[in-house]
Amino acid sequence: MSDAISYLIGKRDVMTPPKAAHTLIIAIPGAKVTLVDIGHALMTEQPDVTLDQLFSFATGVDAAA
Secondary structure (H helix, E strand, O other), X not given: XXXXXXXXXXXXXXXXXXXXXXXXXXXXXXXEEEEEOOOOOHHHXXXXXXXXXXXXXXXXXXXXX
């Protein structure tokens, strides 16, 4: 089941900082964790980066490729 879970975490998120996700991340070993240089409003701040990451997770194709 862990391969069906992905965390997309904004490095600059002050409302839910990356350290706040730690408990969730360790609760599901093997889940994909991606830190991006975005704040809390991922889709508003950088929609292309966010969509690339969602596409990558949904299709199994690396967004960087």
